[in-house]
Amino acid sequence: MSGHRGSFLSRLGQLLGRKQTEHSLRESIAELVQEAADAQHVPGEQPELDRHERLLIANVLRLRETTADDVMVPRADIVAMRADLTLNEAIELIRNDGHSRLPVYREQLDDVIGMVHIKDVFAYVGRPEEFSLEAILRKPLLVAPQMPVLDLLLQMRQQRIHLALVVDEYGGIDGLVTIEDLVETITGDIADEHDDVEAPMFTERSDGAIDLNARLPIEDFEQRVGPVLTEDERDADIDTVGGLVFTLAGRVPTRGEVISHPSGIEFRVLDADARRLRRLRVRRPDKGPETTVPAAAA
Structure with a gap:
């Protein structure tokens, strides 16, 4: 371990050992990370924190x-299976959706009533008469909308559950969270070896x-193409x-759809x-039209 990195970890350990409020601890760690970012890098030596590590810590805070x-x-965007689907119907839904785990419901x-993993469905290929979704259900994790995502991630890892359903106070389904979504919120835009x-x-x-990239901030987009958003937007x-x-x-439009904006811009x-x-x-209005699907009809 380099001296710079050891110094950072030592100071971080001191911060964690102090008695202070959660808010002040977050601020102290953020300041420490910023100091590491501002520190002058000596060629040939490992920096205290590289860019990816700084982003990771910042996202966690x-x-x-x-x-x-x-x-x-x-x-509205949840894809789920009815419990009475046949094997062929279940496989068709899986192929169209592309996810490995799906909720299963009755009416x-x-x-x-549970969730299903696609490998359990495909295990019945060749013997459709034996297939029953209810026979291969896995227990779902039900959580409140107010549950902190870091606590949810910890619970999902401990229970080895990859999908959680967000339930309101009346027992209705508000949404769905996967462990991949949670990890992505922490890692954010952190790059890997395939960058x-x-x-x-x-x-x-x-x-x-x-x-x-659809995640491009709207401010960056408007800096390049000019004002786009309406007042309501x-x-x-x-x-x-x-x-x-x-x-x-x-x-969420499907691949190949073209959505028109009132400004004349078209998004494929x-x-x-x-x-x-x-x-x-x-495609901007002065650059030639696409074959469009009007937003109102989407």
Whole structure:
């Protein structure tokens, strides 16, 4: 361990050993991380904290007050199985959705009776007459909307459960959270060894269109293309381009759909799953039209 890194860990240990409020502890750790970021790097020596580590710590500090309600997939976007599906119907739904675990319900979504893993479904291929969703159900984890996400992540890891359902005070299903979603909220945009092949956030094409990551902040987008949001959209606190497209369509559009904005800008969905938009192609009015699906009809 380098002297710089050892010094950081030593100071962090001292902070954790002091008696102080949670708020002041978070502020102290944030200041320590900022000091590490500002420290002059000596060539050949390992820095106290690299960029990825700083982002990780910052995200954990920020998420202390984030709840399940903040990160859940909303009820309207939940893909679930009816308990009476046949094997072929269940497999078709799995193939269309692309997720490994799905809730199972009887008459309506509020009547969830468990969750199913796709490997348990595919185990019945070749013997459909023996298949029953209720026979292969796994127990779901039910949590309150106010549960802190870090506590939820710990509970899901301890119980080895990958999917939790967010339930309101009346027992209705508000949303769904996966352990992958929770980990992503902590790691955020932290890069890995595949970063050199990851598509950039914003790429201008030779035909004038723009390919971008749906997580691109709306402020960055407007800095490049000019003002886009309407007054109502600004009041709605839309943070990302993907959030704008979701708001226009009223749902998560599917791959290939084109959603029109009142400004004349058109958004084609290049990549998406049932829960989120990933990449979009943007065409401005002066760059030639796409074949559009009007937002009102989406």
